[in-house]
Amino acid sequence: MASEPALTDGGRAVTLADIARVAGTSASTASRAISGKGYVSADARARLLDAADRLGYVPNASARTLKQKTSRVVGVVVSDLGNQFYGRLAAAIEQTLREANYQMVLLGDNSEPDEELAGVRTFLAMRAPGVIMTPVGDDASGLLSRHGVVVVEVDRRLASVACDGVMIDNERGAREATAHLLDAGHRRVALLVAATNWTSDAGRLEGYRQAHRDANVPLDERLIVRVPFHDRDAEHRIGALLTTDDAPTAVFAANNLLAEQAWRVVRALGLRLPDDVSLVGFDDVAWMEMVSPGLTVVAQPTEELGRRAARLLLARLDDPARLPTVERLEPTLVVRGSTGPPPAPS
């Protein structure tokens, strides 16, 4: 009567050898029955599975990984767990990975290259066969591929080595957003962009410039504001921008955080959207549609980005010789109430 719960605590964990003994077979047969690889008689299998169940057997992932020199874990590193964009991205990745029987291990790096590197080391230590990341520094991907770990970059490219990636056409998104403002008659359009060396931000900047060239509108470089991460002062700088004598009549905030900050500053200054100033955001986060007026945004297919990244990783795991692929998804300009013609000159 005392052998059912197997281990209450203190007791050793149940191993294959244990269930083999109970079922009267060898450990190898138990292994074959449990893992489902190799021949096992129906009879033995039944006894083994039953024993495993009764004893509460849980395979030891470490032993398995040690033996096979690879695990079923895919590492995922995102910049900010608290940002919905990354949360949704991670959720979509996990979903796709799970369907292929891989396990996602998620880490946040707070946009710090050091933390990213530390996370990546953990994945190396875990012998993860692949890693999906929204890259922050350019050392991580090199380190990974030097160790034979497959890397997929999402949202932006940064790797010095050739690797797969999925991102959106940032240039086009920014171009359309800027053109939308220029078309409405704005001649002083500010750009709020993160101070990074990411391709995403470079693309958005380029799209902004391109739109100006296309529309033949001269561009005042002072309207380009590069905001560093974790900048406690970001809102002050945005405020300063909006209150100068030759303030812009429209602002394009090139990510969801900057859009939120800009929006708050606009509100704090008592400016009306779009009468006093127009505002366009990037990344369609829920609040953007809920505020009034709604925010005109460049919407990204976030979940699709995640699914594609996962599929790319699975494909490469399946065939390491595949040519590196960079997929580019299309963003969509969603026009809402925060944009309109510039105010009449006073």
Add this chain to the structure above:
Amino acid sequence: MASEPALTDGGRAVTLADIARVAGTSASTASRAISGKGYVSADARARLLDAADRLGYVPNASARTLKQKTSRVVGVVVSDLGNQFYGRLAAAIEQTLREANYQMVLLGDNSEPDEELAGVRTFLAMRAPGVIMTPVGDDASGLLSRHGVVVVEVDRRLASVACDGVMIDNERGAREATAHLLDAGHRRVALLVAATNWTSDAGRLEGYRQAHRDANVPLDERLIVRVPFHDRDAEHRIGALLTTDDAPTAVFAANNLLAEQAWRVVRALGLRLPDDVSLVGFDDVAWMEMVSPGLTVVAQPTEELGRRAARLLLARLDDPARLPTVERLEPTLVVRGSTGPPPAPS
């Protein structure tokens, strides 16, 4: 010239034996030098660390875990990675864990007991010494503790076994929110609550009832709407609630998702907040302050919840004999523009 990069690919991973050979010591000494436990001469240590560095050594976590029968990984399971509440919770947990040199492994379970159980099995397989979870089903914690894994529940209690936990005083939060509405003169206050067996929802329901008793206001049970997860029909039901003849004059939405849905329905119906109907939410997510009028909410100290949970786990890992502790944090009613007196009867 070809020995520097150590392994480009194909090459075996570097092991302790490799760096021992290079440094001219035994593997044991290498182990001591790398792990920093045990006597190693300064000289040998230097050679070993240098070799490890040059060869790009990465410790094999599986081998280590297999040997030590425990890992530095703490599992975290949350209900919905796409929900900011859980994202911020996870970020806070990770931060605290990292400071104690533990590694967070994060999983989402989509509020599905099956997925939760699967995730927990993964953690068992990884020999994680502890797991922090926002519980969905009540099997998981039992399974974990039966295997000697420390469990901390956050946000709600569900475990059939005694375990540590951190949550807020849901009853009080709901009571204050409801009292706020009753005080304003509302006599028909609806409750939107998730159809779960979670203590958080039970507490919120109880607080809602309590406020009615305290105010001596009879409660119409038909005003209590229990909404199942993933209910595609939730907004229809809320709409139906708001358009009956004896519709409520105020709605208390007991979580951030329901608050968002209620808010959308109110907008879609063209109702004005708070003139036509008052609305109170739970969990202070960013949009609630950004919409106009701002949403009156019961705010929870989300990050603090995460930090406490992690600390509780660390404390128990440190001293397994500790008495189980359930910490209760206080929510705060934040009054904004979405609540006011009921409309004058027509």
Add this chain to the structure above:
DNA sequence: CTGTTAGCGCATTCAC
């Protein structure tokens, strides 16, 4: 179909 053997990489005895 099944059991025996061996070894993955590491940390821990225990001698020296």
Add this chain to the structure above:
DNA sequence: GTGAATGCGCTAACAG
């Protein structure tokens, strides 16, 4: 201080 020996739990030959 250091090295040789051992075993963690599992799976992949291999021989029966």
